[in-house]
Amino acid sequence: MPDLPKFHEFMTPLLLVLQANGEMYRQDATDAVIKSTGLTPEQVAITHETSGNSIVKNRIGWASAYLKVAGALTSPKRAHWQLGVNAASLLALGRPATLADLRGFPEYQAHQARKAEQSLANTSGKDDIVSSDSTPEELIEEGITALRDGLVVELLENLKTCEPARFERIVLQVLAAMGYGGGDMRSMQGVPRGPDGGIDGRINEDKLGLDQIYIQAKRYADNSVGRPIVQSFLGAMDHGGCSKGVFVTSSKFTADARDFASGLTTKRLKLIDGPEFAKLMIEYCVGVQIVRTIPIGKLDNDFFGDDE
Numbered sequence: 001m002p003d004l005p006k007f008h009e010f011m012t013p014l015l016l017v018l019q020a021n022g023e024m025y026r027q028d029a030t031d032a033v034i035k036s037t038g039l040t041p042e043q044v045a046i047t048h049e050t051s052g053n054s055i056v057k058n059r060i061g062w063a064s065a066y067l068k069v070a071g072a073l074t075s076p077k078r079a080h081w082q083l084g085v086n087a088a089s090l091l092a093l094g095r096p097a098t099l100a101d102l103r104g105f106p107e108y109q110a111h112q113a114r115k116a117e118q119s120l121a122n123t124s125g126k127d128d129i130v131s132s133d134s135t136p137e138e139l140i141e142e143g144i145t146a147l148r149d150g151l152v153v154e155l156l157e158n159l160k161t162c163e164p165a166r167f168e169r170i171v172l173q174v175l176a177a178m179g180y181g182g183g184d185m186r187s188m189q190g191v192p193r194g195p196d197g198g199i200d201g202r203i204n205e206d207k208l209g210l211d212q213i214y215i216q217a218k219r220y221a222d223n224s225v226g227r228p229i230v231q232s233f234l235g236a237m238d239h240g241g242c243s244k245g246v247f248v249t250s251s252k253f254t255a256d257a258r259d260f261a262s263g264l265t266t267k268r269l270k271l272i273d274g275p276e277f278a279k280l281m282i283e284y285c286v287g288v289q290i291v292r293t294i295p296i297g298k299l300d301n302d303f304f305g306d307d308e
Contacts, residue, residue: 004043007059007066012096013037014063015072015087023082030060065150066099071107075157115149148282155278155287159250160221167219170287171248172203174277177284180205180213202242214242220251227256230271237267248272 010033017032018024024032034044034056044056064081067073071086086105090097102108159167175181181204205211214237218225230247237245245267252273253261261269272280281287 004039004046004055005037005059007062008099009096010037010060010063011067011072012090014060014067014081015083015091015097018073018081018083019087019091023076023080026064026079026081029081030057033060065153066102069108069111070102070105072102072105078158078161151282151288152275152278155281156250156274158287159219159274159278162219164217164219167250168217170281171215171217171277174280174284174286175203175215175246177286178280202240205244211244212242214240214245216245216247218247218249218251220249222251224252224254225249225257225271226254227260230257230260230269234264234267234269237269243267245269246272248277250274250277 013033013036014029017029017036021029021032039056044054046055047053048055048058064073067084067087068075070084072084072090073087074082074084076082086107089105090101093101159170162170202212202214205213214233216233216236218229225247230253233245233247237243243266247261247269249272253271258271261271
């Protein structure tokens, strides 16, 4: 296979394309990067053996993901790219940007800190998947972790930009997939809504309806859910005679809100923030697709054991 640029080698060409054209549709920007780097149709046609996806386009996608983390690229709307606040600094380097350049931005450092806090980072804390000290099994695990982290980020981006009513339906879909309401979405329909548009209603925890749970969903892009909002939800639980509640947000809860919820004695209230909810979507396959399964063989020692 002919040599292809590494994913980080596409970062500066992508920034230059967006600098020249402004906001662009993602596919158009990808095509423009391919043209600007002089890659041939034969090179673009090279695909991953397992997925059949273009290696070049996949690497440009990873370049965009890293630039987003560093604040050098943004998505003003779905499937569109434009330059971010830190793009000018990278373009002013006078040379191709590297991963080391990205690590100097506060946005990148904050992202890494959040990953560590949310236990999304791999145990080595490295950005790169490949490590000469890793066994093949460890490389697989690190690769899966990196892909999962990327999927969490993508899910959160979509959750934070969807309509509040859509977010509420997604919350119900995940709860149904987890078995609440007997696993039937129909048992979750028609719940009364609160004045703020959130899900303020009771759903059956089991098929017979012997136990019920209050559910509330808050779709926020950036705002954190504080203690007053959680207390208000608890008041709704008291008024409805419910002792169990689930509060889901696409953003995060303040430390004060979490301390309040964990300190309850007569009520059980589960707070689920954006990253945790995204992981539940992955676990229960809501809003995600399994694109391929890779079988990994292991020696069957019994097969080569002594014949009886």
